[in-house]
Amino acid sequence: MSYSIGDVVKKTGLSAYTLRYYEKEGLLPFVKKNSSGVRAYSDEDLRWLTMIECLKDSGLQIKEIRQYIEWFNEGDSTLAQRLSLFENRRKILEKEMARLTVAMNKIRYKELLYREAVRVGNLDIATNERRFMQLKKKLFESPDDFDK
Known part of the structure; x- marks a missing residue:
């Protein structure tokens, strides 16, 4: 399923500003854009947003969350770093x-x-x-x- 930024705002309670900020900070590298160039969020993207909010609530800084996402995208070679985090x-x-x-x-x-x-x-x-x-x-x- 594909969601617009407005749909995501309604589903998550996050503001459109926050979503754009997360994208600008590299926290949403997996969000695709449709043929018109509009962000099209998936169910997996919504799960990532939930995790990002959890990490923020735990006290991680944006740069630390970005690092975690980078490690995740690098694959199993970063399992030890993620565990340590x-x-x-x-x-x-x-x-x-x-x-x-x-x-x-x-x-x-x-x-x-x-x-x-x-x-x-x-x-x-x-x-x-x-x-x-x-x-x-x-x-x-x-x-x-x-x-x-």
Whole structure:
């Protein structure tokens, strides 16, 4: 099946500007043009767009995504480089997820604390409750927290 840029905009939620930018940056070297010179996207192109968005969401820069696409187009001789790219990206994401988990736990603590303070009408009373003192110590005073 063949899709116009307008069809792709509707299907993906990406703007026409973004699609043109990706093409200009070399991220869509596989998109063909019809006899009139108009881009004709295929189902495979849509799958590539999904992958490009995933890679962007993971934090890869445009130049890194372009490199991955070049490696893919080079074939099996670049399998090791592609594997390394994904292993490194996974490790970075795992560290970021751990950091965000620590932040989320602190936000949840504050949410619970303020909910209790609203309930009792006083922040000091809520803060001095044993359960909040224990949580605060665990979340904000743990030496492990400094490593994250």
